[in-house]
Amino acid sequence: MRIVNANRLQIHALAYNIFNWFRRLVLSANMRKQRIDTVLLKLLKIAAKIIRSARYMTFKLRSSCPNKDEFYKTLFNISKLCIQLE
Known part of the structure; x- marks a missing residue:
């Protein structure tokens, strides 16, 4: 039982650190x-229609979406990140 609790604690700590990284770099x-x-409610639980073409992916949000500006700002900040894979 101790190993299960230790693993659960490590997973929660990892999720917390990933969210803090997301918060500082993107939001x-x-x-x-x-x-x-x-943040989950405002940014991730948004009803959107995703339209894929050969080159682009477009998110179509409802015109009445209250968090539309925040959503697009976050997407823009994600696109500005420079990720280096080794």
């Missing part, structure tokens, strides 16, 4: 102070 200044569940 806008007014979203950085939000709790994890609030």
Whole structure:
């Protein structure tokens, strides 16, 4: 039982660190102070239609989406990240 609890603690710590990395590098200044569940609700639980073409992927959000600007700012910040794979 101790090994299971230790593994669970490590997974939670890893998830917490990944979210903090996401918060610092990608989220806008007014979203950085939000709790994890609030960020999930505002950015990830959005109904969108994804349209794929040969070159592009387009997200079509509802015109009444209250967090549309935050969503697009976050996507823009993700696209600016320079990821180096070794």
